Amino acid sequence: MSQWVVKGLRTGVKTTNYPRLPDTAPGLSCGLPATTDLRGEHAQALVARCPTGALSVGRRGIEVDQRRCIHCLRCRRGVNQQLAWEARYEWARVTDKSNRHDNRFGAAFRRSAHILVVDAGDCGACLNEVKQLNNPYYNMHRLGFFLTPTPRHADVMLVVGAVTEHMRLALRKAYDAMPTPKRVVAAGACALFGGVFGPSFTCGGGVAQAVPVDVEVPGNPPPPLAILHGLLVAAGQRQPASSCG
Ligand code: SF4
Structure with a gap:
């Protein structure tokens, strides 16, 4: 018998409750960068690190075009000030x-x-x-x-x-x-x-x-x-x- 069936019989239903309820299980979403109130040199440096032009400096600080983000994490790792990151998954x-x-x-x-x-x-x-x-x-x-x-x-x-x-x-x-x-x-x-x-x-x-x-x-x-x-x-x-x- 399939291991999934055996596991299902032992542990009960494991299907997500989304969209009836929010799913909060760990690891469901890698998240997306969010607009962050950063200005000056730090902001310019972060914008320059983005390989796809997803970041720009605007009225609200660093503004993010999430359509263009490829999850390279260059705005999160190896920088003095990180971009804010949102963990939700309803992105459409x-x-x-x-x-x-x-x-x-x-x-x-x-x-x-x-x-x-x-x-x-x-x-x-x-x-x-x-x-x-x-x-x-x-x-x-x-x-x-x-x-x-x-x-x-x-x-x-x-x-x-x-x-x-x-x-x-x-x-x-x-x-x-x-x-x-x-x-x-x-x-x-x-x-x-x-x-x-x-x-x-x-x-x-x-x-x-x-x-x-x-x-x-x-x-x-x-x-x-x-x-x-x-x-x-x-x-x-x-x-x-x-x-x-
Ligand atoms: S994760 Fe990479 S592609 Fe996405 S905004 Fe940051 S630097 Fe740009």
Whole structure:
């Protein structure tokens, strides 16, 4: 018998209570840097250390574009003054271009939505986190989310990776083949802006350059609960994060 089944019988249900209750188990989220009231030389030094331009000095001190953070931790380690760090995991936000208002998901989608996962040039990290959504701890089936291999049956397209040139047309065709209403969730820094790979001669600047994106999930990679939050936001079952930084 599977060890998971044996363990389940011995210890009881281990599935997370999220989104009914917040999940506070240790190690669920690597967190994200947050806007910090730091100024002067220290602030300039921290901004210069960020390899992706996620940090800038603004009205509130060091301001963070969390979409661009790749979790390199250069603003946390080996510095005199660290950037503040927030440990929550509800990171998904709705894009300005989202079609959610003129193309609403009906009530039926609250009970069942089929998801097409597209690897558009992922290194494996984000895809691995997506894979966890099907394990007994996250168990996305209990929320009505099911995977489908065909765009014809998909309500939500979940895209990871920076969208390589070879994947651009395939992504567009898959999007066009999906019935309406439909949503696109881009997960991970590469899917949001190209990450450390793009724009370059092999890939562009993320999913939005190929298809319209409704929900963005920052992180490099985002933890499973952040991706789950993104799916819940896309299906209209959860509020998006209020800001990104
Ligand atoms: S952890 Fe994020 S914000 Fe900090 S330096 Fe690295 S990429 Fe920049």
